[in-house]
Amino acid sequence: MSWSEQVLTELSAEGHRLTGPRRQILEYILRYTAPFTAEELLADLHQTEVQVGRATVYRTLELLQQHEWLRLVHRPEGEHGYVVGEPGHQHHLVCRACGKVTMFEGCELETLLGGLAERLHFRIESHWLEALGVCRSCQVAGS
Amino acid sequence: MSWSEQVLTELSAEGHRLTGPRRQILEYILRYTAPFTAEELLADLHQTEVQVGRATVYRTLELLQQHEWLRLVHRPEGEHGYVVGEPGHQHHLVCRACGKVTMFEGCELETLLGGLAERLHFRIESHWLEALGVCRSCQVAGS
DNA sequence: TCTCCCAGTGATATACTGTATCGTCTAGCT
DNA sequence: AGCTAGACGATACAGTATATCACTGGGAGA
Numbered sequence: 001m002s003w004s005e006q007v008l009t010e011l012s013a014e015g016h017r018l019t020g021p022r023r024q025i026l027e028y029i030l031r032y033t034a035p036f037t038a039e040e041l042l043a044d045l046h047q048t049e050v051q052v053g054r055a056t057v058y059r060t061l062e063l064l065q066q067h068e069w070l071r072l073v074h075r076p077e078g079e080h081g082y083v084v085g086e087p088g089h090q091h092h093l094v095c096r097a098c099g100k101v102t103m104f105e106g107c108e109l110e111t112l113l114g115g116l117a118e119r120l121h122f123r124i125e126s127h128w129l130e131a132l133g134v135c136r137s138c139q140v141a142g143s
Numbered sequence: 144m145s146w147s148e149q150v151l152t153e154l155s156a157e158g159h160r161l162t163g164p165r166r167q168i169l170e171y172i173l174r175y176t177a178p179f180t181a182e183e184l185l186a187d188l189h190q191t192e193v194q195v196g197r198a199t200v201y202r203t204l205e206l207l208q209q210h211e212w213l214r215l216v217h218r219p220e221g222e223h224g225y226v227v228g229e230p231g232h233q234h235h236l237v238c239r240a241c242g243k244v245t246m247f248e249g250c251e252l253e254t255l256l257g258g259l260a261e262r263l264h265f266r267i268e269s270h271w272l273e274a275l276g277v278c279r280s281c282q283v284a285g286s
Numbered sequence: 287t288c289t290c291c292c293a294g295t296g297a298t299a300t301a302c303t304g305t306a307t308c309g310t311c312t313a314g315c316t
Numbered sequence: 317a318g319c320t321a322g323a324c325g326a327t328a329c330a331g332t333a334t335a336t337c338a339c340t341g342g343g344a345g346a
Contacts, residue, residue, distance in 0.1 A: 017293060017342050041330070053296035058333065074217075085214050093265050104265060113274060116154070120245060121279040122236050128217065128273045131256060136264035160313050160322060182303070196325035201304065 003030065003084060007069050016063070021052045025060045034099030035073045036082030073101060074130060093130040099136035146173065146227060150212050159206070164195045168203045177242030178216045178224030216244060217273055234272040240281035 001111070002011075004026040008018050028045060029036075036044075042057045060114040061082055064070040071085040073092055083092075083101045109129060113132070117124045144152075147169040151161050171188060172179075179187075185200045204225055207213040211230035216237060217223050226235070226244045234252070236245040252272060260267045277285070 015293090019294060019342070021295070036189070037332085051296095055297085055334080056295055059294080066258075093259075093263065093267070095265075096268065102265060104259060104263070108255050108264075109252070112255065116236075116247060117274075120236065120247070121243060121282070122276055123278075123282055124236070124274045124276040125239065126275045128275075129270065130285070131260075131265075131267045131270040133260070133265055133267040135266075139264070139266055158322090162313070162323060180303085194325095198326085199324060202323085215299085284327070 004068075007064065007067075010067065010069075011063075021056045022060055024050050024052065025057065029070075029084060032084070035083045035094070035101055037081045042082075071103075091131075093131045093133065095135035095138055096132055097128075097134055097142065100135055102135065108138070146212075150207065150210075153210065153212075154206075164199045165203055167193050167195065168200065172213075172225075172227060175227070178226045178244060180224045183224075192244070214246075234274075236276065236278070237276045238278035238281055239275055240277055240285065243278055245278065 004023070007026055008023070011022070011033060012018055024045070025041070028041065028048075028050070036059050036110060036140070038061050040060070041056055042052075045052055045057070045072040061070060065082065068085070071090065073081050073083055073094060085103060086110070088105075090103045090105060093104065095101070107129075113124050116122075147166070150169055151166070154165075157159055158238060167188070168184070171184065171191075171193070181201050181204050184204070185195075185197055188195055188200070195261070204213060208215060208225065211228070213225040214228040214233065214235070215223050216226055216235055228246060231248075233246045233248060236247065252270070256267055259265075
């Protein structure tokens with residue numbers, strides 16, 4: 001079962017409609033290897049025969065993000081982009097050179113934050129961790 | 144030596160001018176206990192007798208952030224705000240209730256990321272960690 | 287299979303946040 | 317006091333996102 005099929009199944013199960021634009025956006029998203037913004041996706045779609053409205057793109061991305069099928073990433077330049085991801089808590093390593101995103105589970109981070117929370121009497125509800133650097137292949141290419 | 148005096152001294156040492164608007168913005172910033180955005184500061188200043196231009200506010204905040212006298216914080220709603228802070232690498236605990244920001248040094252985090260980088264052959268250059276929750280006093284107030 | 291209803295669509299307008307421009311002013315050096 | 321470049325501020329502009337609203341088509345129920 002592919003990513004888009006899984007998403008469609010889950011959306012349908014929750015009572016959302018599986019419309020043409022949604023299917024097309026889902027298919028198109030898979031082409032991206034690096035984070036993309038709503039505007040980029042919109043422009044790219046308009047390059048093809050697919051013509052969807054701006055509002056629909058924003059709404060669909062929002063919907064997918066809420067269901068954790070897409071993840072928000074802060075890109076170096078400051079805008080925020082989306083990446084395809086499995087549901088569950090994850091963190092990102094963003095490559096400054098190629099833009100590719102590597103995900104990892106930050107299990108030890110939980111312990112770190114737990115200790116900190118106890119020390120400061122702060123109840124932590126959620127956290128955000130993102131690292132910026134250069135991925136393996138870009139290091140090789142650069143040297 | 145107060146915060147604003149320290150900032151003014153450093154700015155002056157670097158060849159920046161100590162203009163009226165800059166002094167006024169510096170003074171006003173100290174009133175905030177929670178992160179504020181450029182637009183908020185601008186609006187607040189316009190409520191008073193102080194009339195500074197939009198561009199000046201943005202430029203000054205940018206300048207202060209570059210010198211690490213102000214720190215960028217991602218607020219729950221998505222906008223980014225500024226908080227007064229000492230120079231040096233720090234992370235934030237943001238209170239969902241009162242908006243107050245507690246800073247901490249994430250020394251152990253460096254080790255965590257170091258191990259991760261080695262495992263994934265990813266060269267980490269910078270990182271961003273921010274936690275959202277409820278601070279001690281808001282927990283007390285809420286219960 | 288047909289019908290109907292409302293979630294979803296898309297064109298457009300609008301809000302918001304931040305940057306660029308450019309003539310004017312002033313901090314601070316000489 | 318005079319000079320000059322850094323800073324100011326009014327305005328225009330760019331980019332990102334949301335609001336509105338008439339319409340369309342997905343899909344459940346007949």
